[in-house]
Every structure is written in C-alpha cells, then in structure tokens.
Amino acid sequence: MSEKMIQNDAAAPPNLQAFRERLAQVTPDLPKRMRQCAEYVAAHFDRIAVSTVADLAAGADVPPSAVMRFCQSMGFAGFSDMQRLFRNAYAPGLPDYATRLRNLKSQGTGSPAALLAEFVEAGRLSLESLAKTTDDATLARAVAVLSQAGMLHVIGLRRAFPVAVYLAYVFDKMAVPAMLHDGLGRLDHPHALRPGDAVLAISFAPYSDETLALAREAVVRGLPVVALTDGMASPLARMADAVLTVSEVDFGAFRSLSATIALALALAVAVGSARE
Numbered sequence: 001m002s003e004k005m006i007q008n009d010a011a012a013p014p015n016l017q018a019f020r021e022r023l024a025q026v027t028p029d030l031p032k033r034m035r036q037c038a039e040y041v042a043a044h045f046d047r048i049a050v051s052t053v054a055d056l057a058a059g060a061d062v063p064p065s066a067v068m069r070f071c072q073s074m075g076f077a078g079f080s081d082m083q084r085l086f087r088n089a090y091a092p093g094l095p096d097y098a099t100r101l102r103n104l105k106s107q108g109t110g111s112p113a114a115l116l117a118e119f120v121e122a123g124r125l126s127l128e129s130l131a132k133t134t135d136d137a138t139l140a141r142a143v144a145v146l147s148q149a150g151m152l153h154v155i156g157l158r159r160a161f162p163v164a165v166y167l168a169y170v171f172d173k174m175a176v177p178a179m180l181h182d183g184l185g186r187l188d189h190p191h192a193l194r195p196g197d198a199v200l201a202i203s204f205a206p207y208s209d210e211t212l213a214l215a216r217e218a219v220v221r222g223l224p225v226v227a228l229t230d231g232m233a234s235p236l237a238r239m240a241d242a243v244l245t246v247s248e249v250d251f252g253a254f255r256s257l258s259a260t261i262a263l264a265l266a267l268a269v270a271v272g273s274a275r276e
Contacts, residue, residue: 012075012085016045019085020233022074027238030073033062037070043212043235045205049086053079123258125249130259133245142226142242142267147274149198149224155181155214156202156228163202163228163257163264170265174272181214190217201236202228202264215239228264 013019020042027038040060041048048056056079057064068078076082146152152171156164164180171178181189190213193199199218203211212235215225219239227240230247237243246263248255 010075020231024232033066034070036060036062042233043207122249123256126259143270145224145226145241146271150196152178153199155211157208160202163260167264167268170268176272193221197223199225204230
C-alpha cells in the first residue's frame with residue numbers, strides 16, 4: 001500500500017486521550033515510515049509540544065514528508081495543527097517541579113493539611129476509576145501468564161520504579177521467583193532472560209527507553225510480556241500479551257501512584273495465589 005493512499009476523513013482528535021485511542025487504532029495498518037512516526041510519537045508524548053518537524057523526523061528516522069502524512073492520517077491539517085493539541089493539553093499540565101511548587105503556593109494550597117486533603121481526593125478518584133475500568137478478563141490473562149513463568153523479570157524505572165520495587169518485595173515474600181531490573185550502573189541484564197520466563201514491564205509517559213528495550217528483547221526471545229501502563233497507545237501495549245491500564249488523577253501536576261499500587265498489589269497476590 002502506498003503511503004500517499006493513506007487518508008483519514010475523520011475529524012482530528014479533540015483531546016489527548018482521543019488521540020491515544022486513535023493512534024492505537026490506526027498504527028497497525030500504517031505503512032512502514034508512517035508507523036515509525038506513530039511509534040515515536042507514542043513513546044515521546046512529552047516531546048511533541050516542543051519539537052519541530054525535523055526533530056520528529058530525525059527521531060523516527062523518516063523524511064519530514066512522512067511526518068506530514070502521518071499527521072494527516074490522524075485527521076490533522078499538518079504538524080502544527082497536531083502540535084497545538086499537545087501544547088494545549090499536555091505541555092501545560094506537566095511543568096517542571098519548581099513551577100508546580102510555585103503554583104501551589106500562589107493558589108494557597110501549599111499547606112501540609114491542604115496538600116494531604118487534595119492528594120487523598122486525587123487518590124480516591126483514581127481508585128474509583130480503576131475499579132470501573134479494569135477488565136476482568138485482561139487481569140485474569142495477566143495472572144495466568146505470570147503464574148506459569150519460571151522467573152518473573154520486573155522492570156519499572158523513573159516514576160514507575162516504586163511500583164516495580166514493591167512488586168519485587170511482595171513476590172519475594174510469597175516465594176515467587178522474581179528478578180528486579182533496576183538499571184543500576186545502566187545495566188539492563190537482558191542475558192538473564194531464559195526460556196519459560198516472563199517480563200512484567202511498568203512504564204508511563206514519558207516512557208522509559210530501558211523498560212521498552214527489555215520488553216522488546218523478551219518478545220524477540222519468544223517470552224510473554226505483561227504491561228502495566230497508562231493506555232493502549234503506550235508502546236508497551238504493542239509488545240504485551242496482556243495490557244493492564246491505569247490512570248492517575250493529578251493535583252497541581254503531581255501524580256500519585258494510589259491506583260497503580262492497588263492494581264500492582266492485586267496482581268501480585270493473585271499470581272502468588274495461583275502459584276500455590
């Protein structure tokens with residue numbers, strides 16, 4: 001199929017969530033270069049708002065014309081039209097930490113008691129969303145994959161690191177063989193993957209290159225991957241045998257891990273029970 005034949009008469013996605021959903025829907029059917037664009041965008045959501053066409057083309061290893069065709073396939077008139085969505089919806093929501101703290105102080109919500117109340121409320125909303133959106137069949141499939149593995153390779157870096165460490169701790173207490181890939185010394189230990197093992201990969205936008213690399217290595221070796229991530233447009237989703245998604249409500253652009261930890265604990269305990 002020629003890339004020039006790819007057209008999309010649908011209106012452009014109105015928000016970032018709709019963009020993620022459409023990206024996951026169209027990516028498998030895109031020609032090679034446009035698919036490279038889609039995969040790069042999915043892995044670097046945080047960079048699109050401040051990138052140029054040349055930046056995106058270089059990152060995806062495609063010519064600039066492929067970037068323009070990709071934008072049009074998503075329903076946009078061009079790159080600047082697509083970038084506007086990211087600038088309006090993503091970039092303002094994730095300022096640097098100094099800016100986040102200044103904003104909290106200026107709004108009068110920086111006192112310890114006020115912060116606690118707001119983060120408790122954000123956690124409550126996140127947990128309620130998790131209870132409503134988790135697919136029972138997908139969770140059961142993830143448990144089946146992990147409970148049948150000889151060794152579980154757990155990886156989650158940056159914001160996902162506390163989740164990965166907690167999972168490794170719980171698995172250890174239940175005598176479930178598990179290895180934590182912590183990236184210490186920039187070592188990713190791909191040689192530790194053995195036939196019969198499985199990978200539990202945790203990552204949220206902006207996605208960790210190291211986490212994606214280990215998941216990709218597992219796929220190459222024919223090992224199953226369970227992903228815990230923030231949406232079906234995540235690059236992890238395309239490599240996983242089971243995809244568990246979780247969305248955290250933020251306060252002041254700070255995102256807690258309330259729902260993520262709850263889902264991780266449920267997953268770990270279910271795996272331990274199944275192995276019994």
